[in-house]
Amino acid sequence: MLRFGRSKLYDQIYTDDALTEAWRKVKSGTAVAGVDEITVPMFEARLFVNLKTVQDELRRRQYYPQPVKRFYLPKADGSKRPVGILTVRDRIVQRALLNVLDPVLDPHFEECNHGFRKGRSVQTALDQVGRLVQQEYAWLVDVDITAYFEHINTARLFKILKAHLSDRELLRVLRAILDVETVVAERMGVWQSVTSRGILQGGVLSALFANL
Numbered sequence: 001m002l003r004f005g006r007s008k009l010y011d012q013i014y015t016d017d018a019l020t021e022a023w024r025k026v027k028s029g030t031a032v033a034g035v036d037e038i039t040v041p042m043f044e045a046r047l048f049v050n051l052k053t054v055q056d057e058l059r060r061r062q063y064y065p066q067p068v069k070r071f072y073l074p075k076a077d078g079s080k081r082p083v084g085i086l087t088v089r090d091r092i093v094q095r096a097l098l099n100v101l102d103p104v105l106d107p108h109f110e111e112c113n114h115g116f117r118k119g120r121s122v123q124t125a126l127d128q129v130g131r132l133v134q135q136e137y138a139w140l141v142d143v144d145i146t147a148y149f150e151h152i153n154t155a156r157l158f159k160i161l162k163a164h165l166s167d168r169e170l171l172r173v174l175r176a177i178l179d180v181e182t183v184v185a186e187r188m189g190v191w192q193s194v195t196s197r198g199i200l201q202g203g204v205l206s207a208l209f210a211n212l
Helices: 016-027 040-045 049-061 088-108 124-136 154-164 169-180 205-211
Strands: 068-074 080-085 182-185 191-194
Touching: 016 049, 016 088, 040 049, 040 169, 049 205, 080 191, 088 154, 088 169, 088 205, 154 169
Parallel strands: 068 182
Antiparallel strands: 068 080, 182 191
16 A cells, blocks of 8 residues: 655645535636636536546645646736636645635735735725725825736745745645646647746636735
8 A cells, every 4th residue: 555644734635525625616616628628517527536536646646737728818908818727627626725725824914915815805905995094194006016927936936835834745736836837729729838927817826826
């Protein structure tokens, strides 16, 4: 029988409960297929076998993410936002990872950070602005970082992850996710592999990485 060393955080990712809960979240999301062309309904048709396969890959330390399908969404200013579509199996793994990582990393974020955090929203941000107005702050500055996700330095991001996480297997999977290649559609439906820059929006870990 194969035996594997214990990784406290990592081992929480592939429990029956963790993967089942992750699947419930993924099922309610987009049904669009990733590069393997397996849709959510197709995955669900053999749900038990598919989840057990993912669980076994994670347990044996043999899980690696598949390439991400990239396409572009038009923005109001006429530019386009690159978005990634993960395979269903990778969405499930990322959701399970998020459930483990969020309680560890979220406490390190600034109190003024309201985006993509549990228990926070536009309304909590407005409430904080209201309190600042009552304290007689008079200036509001509106700024934006151009193409922020695409310009995130993944090497620096990984160093930050290592500063907060000591689980080697967990870090290996996170490194693989950051290094995953992307494929983009070209003319006549031909797909081409490209080297990813920064991180793609689309996976549930993207917002956590961005906040970090």
